[in-house]
Amino acid sequence: MKKPTFGPIILAFIIVILLISIPNQWISGVVNKQTANHLSNSLSTTVFQGIAVQKEVMKEPNFVPIYGSSELLRFDSFHPSNFFEKYDPKYTPFLIGRGGTQSLIHFLSLSSVYPYLKDKQIVFIVSPQWFNKRGLDEARFSPNFSKLQAIELANNNQIPIDIKKRAIHRLLDYSIVKNDHMLSTVLKNSIGEKTNQPADNIMANYLVNPYLxxxxxxxxxxxxFNVGARIFNSNHYTTPENKxxxxxxxxxxxxGEKTSTNNPFGIRNSIYSFHFANKINDLKNINTKVSYNVSPEYGDLQLVLDLLKSAHAKPLFIVIPVNGYFYDYTGFKKxxxxxxxKKVSNEIRSSGFDIADLSSHEYEKYFFRDSxxxxLKGWVYIDQAMEAFLNHKST
Known part of the structure; x- marks a missing residue:
């Protein structure tokens, strides 16, 4: 009978001990400005679920974080990543988000870099579809949630306690947080809500720091090492200069005229053919009872607003519209x-922040690529709003 060998187990144990015992500050310098610049348009989950790169972005005044969702990966000649390279290269847009990264996810990202937010100019794109009746559901929250950032929130004593309590109670609505005994205990303990389960307290007290x-x-x-990053190649698009x-x-x-000829909605031909053409009759008046008047997203957005205000950040909020032609067709009432x-703009303005309200462009053809x-034109308007904001111009 072959004798068991314990060498691999011992080696793994030693590696774990080294990972825990080596101070993070010894290696934190390997993520620097060059790393952040390389990842500026990668839309990597490592970036928005992590902390290391976002700290570098916040420390460097030439980086402009743009928080948004799926629209950020709609690259074209007028996308901010291309526009600023040609028209104002002293600024580098840094894209943070993907589909499902709504206000609550961005709150966690922002809370993890809270000490660096003072006087930092950032851009936050608010999308209408976030404000459905359910708000951010579990299916979109879970893959975008960062346990690292949640623990950092618990450990952060600079964030005002009322904001912290509201955020933690909101996070505990989700099963991925609620059912994680170590995490939920750490979060509750950080706002003075002790658990009656001794095992959970022991786990939280003795395991969270090694884990962190x-x-x-x-x-x-x-x-x-850019693991999982997809670096966007700006050479795919030619941005016109000196215009x-x-x-x-x-x-x-x-x-837009060249690429949107097979439908009355201004949707790109390929997108319309693939996603809409076969079911367009079924979409007629399907949303007559739908509105964005009531949604948990308003509370989540308020968390972001309150956090940025308490940190003395300098955000520009961009309120984008929907495709009015298509939404009229589906019966979503104007x-x-x-x-x-009005509701979302008033919420932002009441916090005293700059806002670029683009809702008047609902019926502007080629502002959108789909519904x-x-x-295209949508990005041009956003470029203009961003450039004016960053350079303190009036529009």
Whole structure:
């Protein structure tokens, strides 16, 4: 009978001890400005679920974090990643988000870099579809949730306690948080809500710091070596140089005219053919009872607003519309859409922040690529709003 060998087990044990015992500050320097610059348009989950790269982004004044969702990966000639390279290269847009990264997910990202937010200019794109009746559901929350950032929130004593309590109670609505005994105990303990389960308290007190030490090192390593990152190649698109915004809009109009000829909604031909053509009759008046008037997302957005205000950050909020032609066709009432635009804009303005309200462009052809995702003319308007905000211009 072959004798068991314990060498691999002992080696693994030694590696774990080293990972826990090596101070994070010894290796934190491997993630630097160059790392962040390389990952600026990767939309990597490592970035928005981590901390190491986002800290570098916040520390460097030339990086402009853009928080959003699925619209960020709709690259074209007028996308901010291309526009600023040609028109204002002192700024580098840094994209944070993907589909499902709504206000609560962005709150966690922002809370993890809270000490660096003071006077930092950031851009936050608010999408209408976030504000459905359910808000951010479990299916979109879970794959975008960061346990590392949640523990950092628990450990952060700089964040005002009322904001912290509201955020933690909201996080505990989700099973991925609620059913994680160590995490839920750490979160509750951080706001003075003790659990009656001794085992949970022992786990929280003795395991969370070793766990955090390992995960932070993992964050640094994955960020440095670009694990899982898809680096966008700006050479795929040619951004016209030395043009006025009106000229850029005309060029976007011409591009849109060429690519949107098979439908009355201004949707790109390929997208319409693949996603809409076969079911277009079924979509007629399907949303007559739908509105964005009531949604948990308003509370989640308020968390972001309150966090940024307490940190003395300098955000620009961009309120984007939906494709009015398509939403009219599906029966989503214009009155309900207008109520949403007013409600979300008033919520932002009441916090005293800058806002670029683009809701008047609902019926502007080629502002969208589909029913709600911006591109072409939409990006030109956003570029203009961002450039004015960053350079303190009036629009």
């Amino acid at each position: 030490s390992i995960v932070k090192k993992q964050d640094i390593a994955l960020s440095k 006025s915004y009106s000229e850029l809009l005309q060029m976007a109009e011409k591009q 009155e309900n859409r207008s109520n949403y635009y 709600l995702h911006i591109s």
